[in-house]
Amino acid sequence: MSTATAPASAPAARKPATMAQALRQALHDALADDASVHVLGEDVGTLGGVFRITDGLTKEFGPDRVTDTPLAEAGILGTAVGMAMYGLRPVVEMQFDAFAYPAIEQLISHVARMRNRTRGAMPLPITIRIPYGGGIGGVEHHSDSSEAYYLHTPGLHVVTPATVADAYGLLRASIASDDPVVFLEPKRLYWSKADWSADAPQGVPPLGRAVVRRAGRSATLITYGPSLPVCLEAAEAGRQEGWDLEVVDLRSLVPFDDETVCDSVRRTGRAVVVHESSGFGGAGAEIAARITERCFHHLAAPVLRVAGFDIPYPPPMLERYHLPGVDRVLDAVARLQWEAN
Amino acid sequence: MAHLSPPSPAAAGPAKRSARPAKTPPEATGPGHTPPPGWHPRIDPAPLLPEPEPYRLLGTPAARDVDPALLRRLYEELVRGRRYNRQATALTQQGRLAVYPSSTGQEACQVAAALALRPQDWLFPSYRDTLAVVARGVDPVQALTLLRGDWHTGYDPRARHVAPLCTPLATQLPHAVGLAHAARLAGDDTVALALVGDGGTSEGDFHEALNFAAVWHAPVVFLIQNNGFAISVPLEKQTAAPSLAHKAVGYGMPGRLVDGNDAPAVHQVLSEAIERARTGGGPTLVEAVTYRIDAHTNADDATRYRDAVQVDQWRAHDPIDLLERELRDRDLIDDAELKAVAESAEALAARLREEMNADPVLDPMELFDHVYAEQTAQLREQAAQLRAELDAEEDR
Structure with missing residues (x-):
């Protein structure tokens, strides 16, 4: 993974980069730009994280800035609260979706409420990075889609990138936010590639804005995170059926961009929402x-x-039956009462 | 009873020998019959052990070493604190406070905690620690804002370095650790003091906070006010540890055991622990043995789970009486000063009555103002809805 910074005068070379590299670059740049940014979590130091998102950061910024913590998620987030109270900007890593659950009390009872409880006197600018979702052959507790737990909690932003460029931009925006952000990283997209330059990583998008990834006129597919590639593929395949599908990538679940979603649906008149977490x-x-x-x-x-079905996340050998795929998306599109037109 | 001098931080009490026979490693009998590779003793647990019985000062010769001005200051705050508790409880009966968890009987812990801190230090209170918050300088009426039924803390935590009164048990302890850790990284000489009860020591956050504190060598002091009960559940159903102070040893920090009704003793033990933390010595766990004279809150009936005889025994070990006896026996306070203290307490109660009896002005629209740094579009819509409902109400 390239960590070198090109001379300012050099033209930005756009070459294939993975989402994991973009996330790492975002952490690197945030640490470099702002001394109050601290990264903490399990195995984020010497190892560089189990997904290598923090690779080399402790070496470059030192163990006081990028810290291997004891193995205790409530303690990680709880101490991050105290660090934020003292003026730091902690970025914590929860190793896997299901391993973030011990931190839920700190998240709901304190992280989400401290600004409100103190009438704005004590905001908590904490970013909680959580690799989430399935599709990587993970055994039990390694593939949960836990976004619904978070988006139901007022006071939190819930953000999830689906592209390499957004991984960088949204993570920078999340760390810069004065509010706590649950930053959900679709782990099956960690190794997805796109032409992207670490040297000119493009602008930082505002949180809470969705984006139309593919324009279309027949129906709108609304999705986020790991399901975006599925929807884009479905939209391509749908052309053969005569459908011209629009695809909206939400990027932020909270705040929710009603405007972009409704603009699209009012134009197309039909909508399918696609995500891999349980529907109910x-x-x-x-x-x-x-x-x-x-x-x-x-x-x-x-x-x-x-x-996804309303079942505990299935084992690796069966997860393909659970995860919404192109066919399931197109089956739903087919049920949008086309005959009524 | 022979009194033990306070142990130095490096030797917190004499090491107690286990009743079990000492285990000596057997001689190695062949290759590989050695301790596991890489194993080595980490630290000597003996200096971490707490006192064999709660450390006391009042009524002992060592009390003469305490600055009389400190004794008088502690006394005044104890008396004011008790009056505050009584007045706040009365206000719940008049419907002026939604709830009040009284700390009557525990005033020595409350006051000593506040007075042991310096301005740059931080206090992390639980919901029963209003007295400590007030003794630290937070306005006595503002400190009751949440308990009154309002939506916010009522005071700016940064003004007096007092975290919000924390209701979910022990969840404030990791906050104290994180703040102390951040202060240490910044090179500041700030110490965090976190308060918790005996029930709170069973929570996972207690464990995680102490572990993080010790691993990070954070300048934080934990004060357990062991008041005998977690609402109705007595200590023996809460822990099988020799004492709560002993839990420190497992984390690699010193434990201290103190008579929680002996205000100068609590003040001294906390001051030593705070100084130790300030000078790079790391965290300390202090257990103060005290008693909750009142019920859990005004909504609780303590006669359902405890014996009046026990309450009477603790009334005979009252923190105010113990200190007053010391002051009187040694002529450190006269009647005029006692009267002045009583008047100060009455003035505090009168102010509470006056300000709490005024109807508070709450603006429901403010509920939308501080959820996020910037209101979301959804909250703007909901605020508009409530505004319309309020306007309709006014028109009726």
């Missing part, structure tokens, strides 16, 4: 409700959801 009580339920409330008279069909 999931993000898709909220999104479908919001679209229905705001765009009812523009809809030619009910808003549909394509989601």
Whole structure:
């Protein structure tokens, strides 16, 4: 992984980079730009993290800035609260989605509420990085999609990148935010590649803004994180069926970008929400409700959801039956009452 | 009873020998019959052990070494604290406070904790520690804001370096560790003092906080006020440890055991621990043995789970009486000063009554103001909805 910084005068060389590299670069640049940024978590130091997102950072910034902590997630987040109270900007890593659960009390009872409880006197600018989702052949507790737990908690931002460039930009924006951000990293996209330059990593997008990844006129696929490539592939495949599908990448689940989503749905008149976490009580339920409330008279069909089943995340040998794929997405598109037109 | 001099931080009490026979390693009998590779003794646990019985000063010759001005200051704060507790409890009965967890009987811990700190230090209180918060200088009325039923802490934590009164048990302890750690990284001589109860020591956050503190060598002091009960559950159902102070040893920090009703003793033990932390000695766990004279809160009935005889025994070991006896026996306070202290306490109670009896002005629209740094579009919509409802209410 390249960590070298090119001379300022050199033109930015865009070459294939992985999402993992972009995330690492974001942490590197945040540490370099702001002395109050501290990275802490399990194995983030010498090892560079189990996914190598913090590779080499402790060597460059020292163990006081990039710290291997004891193995205790509530302690990691709880001490990060105290560090933030003293003026630091901690970035904590939870090693896997399901291993973040011990920190839930600190997250809900303190991280999300301290600004409010102190009438704005004590904001907590903490970024909580969590690798999430399946599709990597992980054994039990290594593939959960836990976003619904977080987005139901007022006071948190919930952000998830789906592209290499966004991985960098959204992580920088999250660390710069004066609010706590749950930053969900789709681990099956860690090794996805795109032409991207670490030397000119592009702008930092605002949190809370969705983006149209593919313009289309027949229906809108609304998705985020690990399901974006699935939706883009489905949109390509859908051309053969005569569908011109628009794809919206939410990027932030909280704050939610009603404007971009509704603009799209009002144009297309049909919407499918796609995510791999369980459907019941999931993000898709909220999104479908919001679209229905705001765009009812523009809809030619009910808003549909394509989601993981309401089962504990299945084992590696069966997970492909659980994860929404292109066929399941297109089956949903087919059910959007086209005959009514 | 022979009194033990306070142990130096490096030798916190004499090492107690286990009743078990000493285990000596057997002679190696062949290749590989050695301790596991890389194993070595890490630290000597003996200096970390707490006192064999709670450290006391009052009524002992060592009390003469305490600055009389400190004794008088502690006394005044104890008396004011008790009056504050009584007044706050009365205000719950009048519907002026939603709830009040009284610390009557524990005033020595409360006051000593506040007075042992310097301005740059931080206090991390639990919900029963209003007295410590007030003794540290937070406005006595503002300190009751949450308990009154309002939505916010009522005071700026940064003004007096007092974290919000924390309700979820022991969750404030890792905050204290993190703040102390950050201060140490910054090269500041700030110490954090975190308060917790006996029940709180069973929580996972207690364990994680102490472990992080010791590993990071953070300048933090943990004060357990062991008041005998976690609401109704007595200590013997809470722990099988020899004492709560002994838990320190497992983390590699010293444990100290002190009579929690002996205000100068608590003050001294905390001051030593704080100084140790300030000078790079790392964390200390202090257990103060005390008693909650009142019920858990005004909503609790303590007669359901404890004996009046026990309460009477503790009333005979009252923190105010113990200190007053010392002051009187040694002519360190006269009647005029005692009267002045009582008047100061009454004035505090009168101010509480007056300000708490005024109806507070709450603006429900403020509920949307500090959820995020910037209001989200969704919160703006919801605030507009509530605004419209409020306007409609006014029109009726």
